[in-house]
Amino acid sequence: MLIDFNLKEKFKEPRRVGKKLPAEYFDLGVAFWMLNPDEEKYSLEFLSNRYLHQDGATNKELYNYAVKKLKEYKLEKLFYEVEIPLLAVLADMEILGIKLNVKKLKDLDKKLEKNLSGLAKSIYKEAGEVFNINSPKQLGKIFFEKLNIDIRGVKKTRGGAISTDVETLLTIRDRHPIVKYILEYRELFKLQSTYVRPLQELADKNNRVHTTYIQTGTATGRLSSQNPNLQNIPAEGEWAKELRKAFVAEKGYQIVAFDYSQMELRILASLSGDPEMMKAFNNDQDIHKLTAASVFNVSLEKVTPEMRRLAKTLNFGVVYGMGANAFAKTSGLSFSEAKKFIEEYFNDFKKIKEWQEEVKSQARTMGYVTNLNRRRRWLLSATSMFRGEAAEAERAAINMPVQGLAADIIKIAMVRVAEELKRRKWQDKVRMLLTIHDELLFEISEDIMKEATSLIRKIMESAYELEVPIKIIVKVGKNWGELE
Secondary structure, three states: OEEEEEEHHHHHHHHHHOOOOOEEEHHHHHHHHHHHOOOOOEEEEEEEHHOEEEOOOHHHHHHHHHHHHHHHOOOOOHHHHHHHHHHHHHHHHHHHHHHEEEHHHHHHHHHHHHHHHHHHHHHHHHOOOOOOOOOOHHHHHHHHHOOOOOOOOOOOOOOOEEOOOOHHHHHHHHOHHHHHEEEEHHHHHHHHHHHHHHHHOOOOOOEEEEEEEEOOOOOOOOOOEOOOOOOOOOOOOOHHHHOOOOOOOOOEEEOOOOOOOEEEHHHHHHHHHHHHHHHHOOOOOHHHHHHHHHHOOOOOHOOOOHHHHHHHHHHHHHHHHOOOOHHHHOOOHHHHHHHHHHHHHHHHHHHHHHHHHHHHHHHHHHHHOOOOOOOOOEEHHHHHHOHHHHHHHHHHHHHHHHHHHHEEEEEEEEHHHHHHHHHHHOOOEEEEEEEEOOOEEEEEEEEHHHHHHHHHHHHHHHHOOOOOOOOEEEEEEOOOOOOO
């Protein structure tokens, strides 16, 4: 058996040249991450000191410790059947990459440059002088000293200066015309500097860009992505759509997105057993509309788009243990309105509140929480005497069983899809490109589109059994920005 760290990277070369991987292998980093997903790092030196209290233990000694603990924590099934097979799946996705239309990116770069230049002129005009728009210090001076913008409700940085972060700009956006220009400028500048330009440089000779997936990067089990981070490509707005149009399919292929619909809310309904929420999903109703009708005490027909928007914010906020303060900021409501809304929500969905209290109690009693697959997260600060620290741990406790299970489900689906493609010898016709939270992106040959799409949807919807149906939304197009 091969026992080592960072096996995904070590597998890339043999996968590139079509060599077989060892029959059995064990990734120590992934194993210790499952034992404690909040660890600082997963290296031989660090883990030797931390767990075996010695310098430079051998891989075999760490392996013996990890095997014992995986068994004790009942994590063997998840480790051997999901995380370990996933290594090869991720290695293949990284080798393949996703194709870019570099000309489209260059054209987008020029458009952004033109718009940024126009916005800069408007900003300088409002400020009455030229300054470095990207300098928080200079921006703060213009805002709060020269233009005397009202600073009610605005937080300060650790150094005592008035903050100019996005949250602050949204708070003061109606207090001076310059703020709206700055918000737009920042959005376009980020798009250009974080995505449009770096992507052009990172494209290989075949115009494909290759991300690196980090299996041990989050505490909930979610995969993260870096160099470039393709999970953070913006999705909302016209500019984001233009950027996504630059991700294209090879000739003879189409881009196909398979998205788990409202996965975290379906999991929350299943875990809490809340009858109202389960009924909505079992009857394929619009959960946000139903929530709005409950919270506002109106019939479904009378729910306005604004009511639905607030209900949607509240639904997703509840998954993350959001309090009245955070809900007020996100929704634009006052603190007292936000508090009333949350109270009404838990009055209508009582079982969710009960389930949350049970989870918080487990975190305080056991020092950790688990999801249905036994994936665990240690939350020792749930008993902290500092209220802020304890509240933070409680929020993490509420979120972990939900997000951790969502992570497991998409990973199970990835492993099963990869196995089925191999069995059918479809690896060249159906290529898994990206995993983005609850979505998988494929490049599928047009000649087997119908059959492949139906197969993948079936595998994804049956990857795990919840108390409510799992639903996949499929969208197809020549590029990522024009899927329907």
